[in-house]
Amino acid sequence: MAKAANAALMFFLELGVLFSVGHWGFTVSESLALRLLAGIGAPALFIAVWAVFGAANNPPVPLKGAARAVLEILWFGGGAAALVASGLVTAGAVFAAVYIVNAVLRLVWHQV
Template sequence: MLSLAKNVNLLVMFLLELGVLGSTAYWGFTVGSNWPLRLLLGLGAPALFVAVWAVFGAANGAMIPLTGFARVALEVLWFGGGAAALVMAGRVAPGVVFAAVYVVNAVLRLVWNQ
């Protein structure tokens, strides 16, 4: 049963990663004052997040894998950025829920040494 819970927690982590990309895209497409700016932000923000995650955060494929405090800082900025994007787009409740799910997920990953 614990093995199943650990696998579900890893699935939640993956879904949170996708959620960051979706929330930054949503923010970008809603924040701009004109269509070209919305398009640039809606596609550019997730692309920037993908680039940072690929370089520093991807589990086994990162070019410069981070550990310890640096990894914690990256995750807080990454997932916090996703939650903040929702809040800045006017979706406060989903942003708070997103942040809370991340905190629970991170605590469980720490406790279970994932």
């Protein structure tokens, strides 16, 4: 049951990254055009990268080992950084901490 909860948490963390990047995009500038571009474009870019390299079910370019670790650090770190950049420093720190706990548990339980 704990392993299933950790897998579900991973999914919600993935959604959290998209929310975080979108939130950052919609707060990045006073220009409406730039906010729309960043608020829609940044999550779209993150989705494309995750779909190609990180998706759970047969991504076109599956990454293993250190390459997978780098992808996850950039992906989830990007979500945390987006929260911090949009002024939500505590939320960014909590997001990063939850990801780290999730990643350690996935390694310990061989869920990677």
